[in-house]
Amino acid sequence: MKYFSIAIDGPAGAGKSTIAKMIAKKLNIIYIDTGAMYRAVALYCINHGIQCTDKNNVEKILDQIEIKILYKDHTQRIFLNDEDVSDIIRTQEISQGASDVATIQAVRVKMVELQRNLAKSASVVMDGRDIGTHVLPNADLKIFLTASVEERASRRYKELTQKGIECSLSKIKEEIEARDKNDTCRECSPLRKAEDAVEVDTTGKTIQEVVDQIISLIPKQYDINNDDTI
Numbered sequence: 001m002k003y004f005s006i007a008i009d010g011p012a013g014a015g016k017s018t019i020a021k022m023i024a025k026k027l028n029i030i031y032i033d034t035g036a037m038y039r040a041v042a043l044y045c046i047n048h049g050i051q052c053t054d055k056n057n058v059e060k061i062l063d064q065i066e067i068k069i070l071y072k073d074h075t076q077r078i079f080l081n082d083e084d085v086s087d088i089i090r091t092q093e094i095s096q097g098a099s100d101v102a103t104i105q106a107v108r109v110k111m112v113e114l115q116r117n118l119a120k121s122a123s124v125v126m127d128g129r130d131i132g133t134h135v136l137p138n139a140d141l142k143i144f145l146t147a148s149v150e151e152r153a154s155r156r157y158k159e160l161t162q163k164g165i166e167c168s169l170s171k172i173k174e175e176i177e178a179r180d181k182n183d184t185c186r187e188c189s190p191l192r193k194a195e196d197a198v199e200v201d202t203t204g205k206t207i208q209e210v211v212d213q214i215i216s217l218i219p220k221q222y223d224i225n226n227d228d229t230i
Contacts, residue, residue, distance in 0.1 A: 009128060015155070035098060038099075038102045041058075052101045058106075069118065099179045102129070126139075129190075134189045152176050153172045
């Protein structure tokens with residue numbers, strides 16, 4: 001069997017996870033949210049009183065962190081030391097923490113090894129910041145998903161308020177801009193578009209429109225309706 005891989009990169013709030021999940025469901029392949037892995041590391045650090053920017057202390061506790069990924073109906077669940085943390089890693093504090101620990105090379109080495117091993121054993125849709133450029137440089141399809149800062153902030157604001165979480169739109173916009181700077185300026189595997197990636201701007205587009213556009217870009221040699229290829 002030839003496994004098939006789709007790499008989706010882009011800045012925070014561009015819709016990577018939502019789009020990747022829908023593509024995985026449509027194609028009946030596995031979705032891997034790499035950002036959730038970094039969020040789990042950040043959660044562990046925060047719970048143990050370690051600053052996510054403290055390189056030395058973060059490196060010291062890496063061996064104490066075990067991350068597992070389990071799937072139910074192609075939905076990813078993240079386990080941190082056998083505890084399901086899939087929901088509690090979605091706060092703004094953890095979001096910024098994930099961006100901070102992702103700048104630490106030792107953390108990235110550990111996460112990338114896990115991500116590559118997952119892609120060797122199944123057809124996958126993987127999203128993150130450096131999937132097409134570093135984690136899966138030979139992915140069959142690479143997408144760079146973008147959207148304006150204003151639209152990304154608005155989406156995040158709506159998502160949080162719908163969950164009953166009080167938040168400020170201007171604050172969210174500031175946090176997204178900070179993450180963009182952090183992600184693009186870090187020394188280790190910064191966010192950038194792979195040379196062979198297709199850029200897809202989601203500003204003003206529906207989720208379904210973006211999903212259909214990406215699926216239409218899948219190389220013709222792959223029969224997306226054939227379970228033996230995907």
